Amino acid sequence: MELIINGETKEVPPNITVEKLLEREEVEMPQYVSVQLNDSFVERELFTDTELKPGDRVDFLYYMGGGSEEELPPEEVERYSRQLILKEVGLKGQLKLRQSSVLIVGAGGLGSPAAFYLAAAGVGKIGLIDYDKVELHNLQRQILYTTQDVGRFKVEAALEKLKELNSDVEIVTYRDKFSADNALDILKDYQFVIDATDGFDSKFLINDACYFAGKPFIHAGILRFEGQTITVIPGVTTCYRCIFPAPPPPGAVPSCAQAGILGILGGIIGTIEAAEAIKYFLGEGDLLLNRLLYFNAKEMHYHAVNTSRSPSCPLCGENPSITELDEENVVCHSAEGETGESS
Numbered sequence: 377m378e379l380i381i382n383g384e385t386k387e388v389p390p391n392i393t394v395e396k397l398l399e400r401e402e403v404e405m406p407q408y409v410s411v412q413l414n415d416s417f418v419e420r421e422l423f424t425d426t427e428l429k430p431g432d433r434v435d436f437l438y439y440m441g442g443g444s445e446e447e448l449p450p451e452e453v454e455r456y457s458r459q460l461i462l463k464e465v466g467l468k469g470q471l472k473l474r475q476s477s478v479l480i481v482g483a484g485g486l487g488s489p490a491a492f493y494l495a496a497a498g499v500g501k502i503g504l505i506d507y508d509k510v511e512l513h514n515l516q517r518q519i520l521y522t523t524q525d526v527g528r529f530k531v532e533a534a535l536e537k538l539k540e541l542n543s544d545v546e547i548v549t550y551r552d553k554f555s556a557d558n559a560l561d562i563l564k565d566y567q568f569v570i571d572a573t574d575g576f577d578s579k580f581l582i583n584d585a586c587y588f589a590g591k592p593f594i595h596a597g598i599l600r601f602e603g604q605t606i607t608v609i610p611g612v613t614t615c616y617r618c619i620f621p622a623p624p625p626p627g628a629v630p631s632c633a634q635a636g637i638l639g640i641l642g643g644i645i646g647t648i649e650a651a652e653a654i655k656y657f658l659g660e661g662d663l664l665l666n667r668l669l670y671f672n673a674k675e676m677h678y679h680a681v682n683t684s685r686s687p688s689c690p691l692c693g694e695n696p697s698i699t700e701l702d703e704e705n706v707v708c709h710s711a712e713g714e715t716g717e718s719s
């Protein structure tokens with residue numbers, strides 16, 4: 377009998393099962409192949425029992441590798457259609473995003489929009505770490521949360537919202553503080569890291585941990601009407617300590633709680649962070665490497681400051697004084713009024 381296999385008409389023995397067909401077609405690693413039969417998926421457990429009929433259309437869908445449009449299920453083709461038509465994304469790029477993983481440290485003003493857009497874009501795995509509960513004054517900028525969420529743990533409420541947006545994405549939550557004790561263990565499961573924190577101790581910890589773990593990350597900071605951000609490939613491009621060798625003394629720099637923050641700054645800078653992560657996964661465009669982007673919403677002005685690696689950087693310089701991940705190196709006693717992980 378004849379079947380249409382991946383768009384090609386082929387002669388096969390009558391009543392062949394899906395399992396036998398996979399064997400006959402010498403499909404590599406059949407345990408990782410999804411099979412579509414006339415527009416509907418065949419459950420893997422049914423491969424042995426599903427017999428094919430003459431004229432059936434069978435498509436083998438592989439998780440990896442480029443190829444035909446048919447490798448994405450129809451609902452994903454529709455969901456991502458506006459980015460699939462970009463030549464920088466396409467099917468190959470969409471599959472890359474699905475294989476990608478990002479850790480967002482802090483589920484607040486920066487982490488909310490970053491997580492929303494990465495989930496919307498179909499990034500395969502998003503980790504969120506935050507130990508705070510939602511407070512009423514967070515809602516002015518932390519758009520993952522609604523009034524009903526006040527009092528709930530941020531990661532719990534965030535998980536719900538992101539799953540509602542896109543249930544295909546794996547969301548992993550950590551109700552914990554990102555610390556020298558857990559950082560390297562958590563980082564090993566992710567390809568890219570987004571700094572969405574408020575405190576300087578967390579920012580320096582992310583920089584150091586990503587250096588020792590060899591993970592690219594994007595740093596960001598926001599205050600009042602301003603924001604700044606830079607992407608770091610550890611050991612290759614300017615790191616946060618190349619620019620700022622050590623945390624500022626306590627009280628030297630005001631926190632958002634003291635100085636205030638225009639909520640939308642989290643949206644602007646957080647979405648830039650998400651954009652950098654997506655570009656990194658796609659391997660497209662120019663990342664903010666060796667360029668610290670500065671943005672001022674009040675003057676509506678932005679510019680990038682060119683930076684370079686510092687030979688005297690205590691972390692990635694020629695004679696580093698920081699040779700292992702240690703909380704002591706990032707200590708900056710939080711200014712009064714600063715309570716949580718996320719800005």
Ligand SMILES: [Zn+2]
Binds near residue numbers: 614616618692
């Ligand atoms: Zn450095």
